[in-house]
Amino acid sequence: MGVERPWLAHYPKNVPAEIDLNRYASVVSVIDEACLRFAQRPAYGNYGHVLSYAEIDRLSAQFAAYLGGTLGLAKGDRIAIMLPNILQYPIVLFGALRAGLVVVNTNPLYTARELEHQLKDSGAKAIVVLENFAGVLQGVITHTDVRHVVVTSLGEMLGTLKGALINFAVRHVRKMVPPWQLPGAVSLHQALVLGAGQARPQVALGHDDLAFLQYTGGTTGVAKGAMLSHGNMVANMLQASTWIQSVLHEGEEVIVTALPLYHIFSLTANCFTFLKTGGYAYLITNPRDMPGFVKELRQLRFTAITGVNTLFNGLLNTPGFNDLDFSHLRMTLGGGMAVQRAVAERWKQVTGCTLVEAYGLTETSPAVCINPLDLAAYNGSIGLPVPSTEVCVQDDSGTLLATGEIGELCVKGPQVMQGYWNRADETAKVMDSGGWLHTGDIARMDSNGFFYIVDRKKDMILVSGFNVYPNEVEDVMAACPGVLEVAAIGVPDDKSGEAVKLFVVRKNPALTEAEVRDYAKANLTGYKRPHIVEFRDSLPKTNVGKILRRELRASPGS
Structure with a gap:
C-alpha cells in the first residue's frame, strides 16, 4: 500500500526526500569516521x-x-x-x-x-x-x-x-x-x-547485523527486546542529521544530555546523531537535582538540548535558570512524551528558542516525525515524517484513511525494527505483512502532512517519557500480601504528564496504603510505582471477568 506524501512540500530547505542508507556499513563506521575527523574536538564531558x-x-x-x-x-x-x-x-x-x-x-x-x-x-x-x-x-x-x-x-x-x-x-x-x-x-x-x-x-x-536489544514494555506486561540493527540505527542517524543540518553546524555544537543514554531518544539523538556531526555531548548524571543541573549549565555555552516535557518544566521552575546565557541555543527538541503548550510557550519566552516536538518509538530507532526546527512557535503537532519514511493513518481493518480522519498511526521505513527478540507472536501483533508497524497511537494528518497525536489505542501509561504498562504493574501488585484484585490506569499529572493510579480490592481488611506502597517500592522501578492508591470493594468487569479499565478511567476522581 503506497501513500501520498504531502509533507515533502513542507520539508525544511535542503532536506532530501530520501537518505543514502549505503553511506555507512554500520554504526561502527560512523564511530570510526567521527573519531578520525574530529580527533581533537571535545566529545563528552561530565x-x-x-x-x-x-x-x-x-x-x-x-x-x-x-x-x-x-x-x-x-x-x-x-x-x-x-x-x-x-x-x-x-x-x-x-x-x-x-x-x-x-x-x-x-x-x-x-x-x-x-x-x-x-x-x-x-x-x-x-x-x-x-x-x-x-x-x-x-x-x-x-x-x-x-x-x-x-x-x-x-x-x-x-x-x-x-x-x-x-x-x-x-x-x-x-x-x-x-x-x-x-x-x-x-x-x-x-x-x-x-x-x-x-x-x-x-x-x-553490515546493515542486517544486530546492534541493540532495546527493551520496551508490551500489552502483555512483559518487557520485550526490540531488535535494532546497524541498518536501523544508521538510517535514523542519517534521517535526523539531515533534518537538523540547516540549523546546526558541524564540529561546533554543544548538546546538553540530561536524558539517560540508555533511553532510545537520547541514544540516537544525543549520542549518535551529534557524534556524526562532531558535537560535544555534556552528560548530566542526575538531572533530578535541578539546582545542580542549572549550576552545570551555567558553565556551558550550549547550543542544543533535548528532553521530555517534565525536564523542561522542571528547569523553568528552578531558580537561576532564567538567568542563564541562551544566546547560543539554536535547538530545543522535545520527545518521549507529549509537550504541553504552556511549557513550550514559556520555554520560548525564557530562552528565545522554540521547543520543537518530535515523535518516535523504541521500535523505530526512534525518530518517525520531527517538526521543522525553524518553527516560529509551538504548533501542537508531532511534525513531518523524516526522509525515507512513510506514515499513514489506518482504521482497524487496515484501510487507509483520508486527510483529517482519525485512526491508528502506522509507519514504514528503514528505521523500523527487525522485530521483537524471540517473540514472533508479539512481532506479528504490531507488524503486518506489508511492512507497516502499527504504533497503537491514534492520530490524524492535516493537508500539509503534519501529524497530530489524538489519543492512545493501548492502555499504556506514559510517565516522564517512559512507558508503563498496566499489566506489568497489576501482575506485580497482585502478589502483594493482603491483595485480592488490582487494576492500574494512567491519570493526568502536572509533573510527569501521567502517573500510575492503582485500584486495590483487599483480601485482608487490615491492609494499609503504606504496605501497598512499600511492596511497590521493593518490586517496581520508581516511575512504575503507583502515585495514587485507591481501595475499592470491587472492580468493574466484563461478563468473562476482564477488568474494565475504561470504566475506572471514567470514574470520579480518575
Whole structure:
C-alpha cells in the first residue's frame, strides 16, 4: 500500500526526500569516521571533565580488545550496560559495538526482578555496571547467563583527584553504594589495561547485523527486546542529521544530555546523531537535582538540548535558570512524551528558542516525525515524517484513511525494527505483512502532512517519557500480601504528564496504603510505582471477568 506524501512540500530547505542508507556499513563506521575527523574536538564531558574524540577512540578500542581478546566474546554475543550518564558509557558502548557485540541497554534503577528478566531474556554473557547498583546484580546473577562482570565507580573517569573525592563522597558521605560481592568482577580500569596490550578486533558488520536489544514494555506486561540493527540505527542517524543540518553546524555544537543514554531518544539523538556531526555531548548524571543541573549549565555555552516535557518544566521552575546565557541555543527538541503548550510557550519566552516536538518509538530507532526546527512557535503537532519514511493513518481493518480522519498511526521505513527478540507472536501483533508497524497511537494528518497525536489505542501509561504498562504493574501488585484484585490506569499529572493510579480490592481488611506502597517500592522501578492508591470493594468487569479499565478511567476522581 503506497501513500501520498504531502509533507515533502513542507520539508525544511535542503532536506532530501530520501537518505543514502549505503553511506555507512554500520554504526561502527560512523564511530570510526567521527573519531578520525574530529580527533581533537571535545566529545563528552561530565562533572567538568572532558574526553576528546581521540581519547574516546583509544579507550573504546581498548575495551573492544578486552571484550574480544581477554574475554573471547564473539560477534552477536550480548552485553548489558547498566550505567547512568557518565563518561564510561560511550567508552563501553563504542567498545562493545566495535567488538561486534549486541548492546542490551539496562536501566540502572531496575529492581532485581526487572533486571533478572532482562538479563535472562537477552541471554547477556557480560555486563558493565556502576558499583552503586552492583548489589542488585549480585542478587540475580546466578539465575542468568552472565559470566563476565565489569564494575565501575562514579569518579573512575574524572581524573585522579576529582575522581577520588567524588568516590569518597558517594561511598562514605552519601552512602550511595550498598555492600556487594561479585566474585571475578574486574574494574573498568583493569579491563582497559588488559585491552591496551591487544589489537582491536576487526569485525565485519553490515546493515542486517544486530546492534541493540532495546527493551520496551508490551500489552502483555512483559518487557520485550526490540531488535535494532546497524541498518536501523544508521538510517535514523542519517534521517535526523539531515533534518537538523540547516540549523546546526558541524564540529561546533554543544548538546546538553540530561536524558539517560540508555533511553532510545537520547541514544540516537544525543549520542549518535551529534557524534556524526562532531558535537560535544555534556552528560548530566542526575538531572533530578535541578539546582545542580542549572549550576552545570551555567558553565556551558550550549547550543542544543533535548528532553521530555517534565525536564523542561522542571528547569523553568528552578531558580537561576532564567538567568542563564541562551544566546547560543539554536535547538530545543522535545520527545518521549507529549509537550504541553504552556511549557513550550514559556520555554520560548525564557530562552528565545522554540521547543520543537518530535515523535518516535523504541521500535523505530526512534525518530518517525520531527517538526521543522525553524518553527516560529509551538504548533501542537508531532511534525513531518523524516526522509525515507512513510506514515499513514489506518482504521482497524487496515484501510487507509483520508486527510483529517482519525485512526491508528502506522509507519514504514528503514528505521523500523527487525522485530521483537524471540517473540514472533508479539512481532506479528504490531507488524503486518506489508511492512507497516502499527504504533497503537491514534492520530490524524492535516493537508500539509503534519501529524497530530489524538489519543492512545493501548492502555499504556506514559510517565516522564517512559512507558508503563498496566499489566506489568497489576501482575506485580497482585502478589502483594493482603491483595485480592488490582487494576492500574494512567491519570493526568502536572509533573510527569501521567502517573500510575492503582485500584486495590483487599483480601485482608487490615491492609494499609503504606504496605501497598512499600511492596511497590521493593518490586517496581520508581516511575512504575503507583502515585495514587485507591481501595475499592470491587472492580468493574466484563461478563468473562476482564477488568474494565475504561470504566475506572471514567470514574470520579480518575
